[in-house]
């Protein structure tokens with residue numbers, strides 16, 4: 001898609017355009033009013049069940065807190081990409097089959113396309129953008145580069161998040177943990193690489209395990 | 216995804232007493248429900264969040280039974296050490312299911328109540344019998360992954376891996392209803408299409424599967440889950456066999472066999488069980504039983520291969536008990 005110049009002479013990208021629509025994080029001050037308008041309830045013999053079409057949530061993403069209002073059907077994936085502009089997490093199959101949208105939710109890998117944003121309230125979310133420390137890549141990122149585990153690269157953020165989630169929960173080499181190839185394959189079995197670069201990806205995970213003292 | 220409103224009840228009684236003039240959709244982990252909403256197979260209007268109800272996720276031992284709350288995540292089941300030691304069939308079924316990402320979110324109740332994967336059912340353009348239409352498109356269409364037993368008016372296979380495993384363990388299901396809790400053997404929880412083609416189980420509107428209970432494991436008992444699938448990595452079962460039994464000396468003392476992937480409900484193989492009980496454990500006895508067991512199968516045009524796979528799954532599972 002072509003780009004347009006804005007007033008400051010900076011190029012508009014398709015993403016800025018979309019972002020303008022989605023609205024960034026909405027300030028907490030306007031929240032109660034919106035929520036009040038949107039709330040209702042269902043009467044039952046056992047009391048009222050609250051019903052809403054908007055909810056205020058606080059997400060901690062890569063260590064930063066965001067307070068925003070989400071609709072029940074908004075997925076964590078869409079909130080990350082469209083509202084927080086964290087587009088490293090990929091929207092690929094959008095139905096829990098490919099793993100491109102994998103993020104860590106309280107340190108566990110989940111598909112953000114099948115996880116509703118309202119449920120992430122109060123949770124700690126880590127995405128590919130949060131791995132590197134300044135110029136230093138995370139050992140898993142470095143291992144993917146060192147072993148040529150990228151082809152088109154589109155699936156890489158998902159594979160990397162699955163790998164980080166997996167390796168962080170494994171004991172280190174002192175605890176006599178030995179990772180074998182079968183464990184590695186199982187750990188990243190929820191991710192698919194359309195280019196079929198699996199051999200290099202498996203090597204990358206094994207290499208990362210070494211770098212992190214997990215093998 | 217189409218908009219919906221979110222209802223957040225505080226307890227199960229509120230859900231079971233929801234007014235009956237509207238249909239409400241229950242959401243556990245949401246990994247199946249959201250897929251149905253995204254693909255516009257359902258348009259829920261209001262989604263009832265079961266996660267807002269406290270104390271539905273647990274694995275507890277009481278009265279020597281193991282009680283598993285419906286909202287227990289599959290990953291918690293797979294990691295539980297009691298289950299791993301005493302009920303290998305359930306541990307193996309949990310590990311075999313979907314992917315790590317889905318195990319971290321999907322729940323036991325959601326897995327046991329998930330909707331079928333028939334590609335005509337999952338296609339928003341197709342109004343088949345299960346969706347209120349008048350035809351089953353799988354009967355004469357593409358039916359490679361469909362049922363070889365128990366189909367009739369709708370040939371889905373029930374996709375859950377936990378269901379056959381739990382039934383082989385004689386699990387019971389506790390259902391929360393407007394008139395209090397009701398417990399049934401999990402085997403009787405599932406219903407054939409001829410009972411009601413729109414449904415796969417006995418739950419009425421706004422009833423909830425609350426927990427499953429497994430009887431104490433027998434010391435000498437063994438169990439295993441064999442899942443045959445098309446791909447090396449995650450996949451639904453083409454055919455699976457959950458087997459629990461006791462082999463004493465070299466004789467089958469007791470055995471229970473439940474198949475997944477062959478019928479609209481988890482399919483108990485009583486015929487094979489009877490052929491095995493009291494008989495010596497030999498290749499021939501097992502192969503004969505496995506073959507006999509599937510003799511009443513009625514494969515469709517593209518799925519006769521499942522008959523052979525089922526015999527293999529049964530033999531493998533049964534022989535591994537020894």
Ligand SMILES: Cc1cc2nc3c(=O)[nH]c(=O)nc-3n(C[C@H](O)[C@H](O)[C@H](O)COP(=O)(O)OP(=O)(O)OC[C@H]3O[C@@H](n4cnc5c(N)ncnc54)[C@H](O)[C@@H]3O)c2cc1C
Pocket residue numbers: 095096097240241242243244245246247248249250265285286311312313314317320321322323324325326327328329330374375376377418422423424425449450451452
């Ligand atoms: C890519 C992929 C691969 C998969 N592979 C497998 C596999 O190999 N084996 C397998 O067994 N499954 C597989 N599944 C299915 C997966 O296990 C289910 O999506 C999951 O278990 C559903 O759990 P949930 O808690 O997310 O259910 P939800 O999506 O929340 O609910 C599923 C259905 O059950 C109903 N429901 C949920 N809880 C209750 C309850 N307590 N009482 C009454 N009704 C309830 C809901 O209304 C809904 O209709 C796969 C799914 C995907 C997307």
Ligand code: SF4
Pocket residue numbers: 331333334335336343344345346350351352353354361368369370371
């Ligand atoms: S098998 Fe059942 S779900 Fe599939 S097309 Fe036939 S009626 Fe529909």
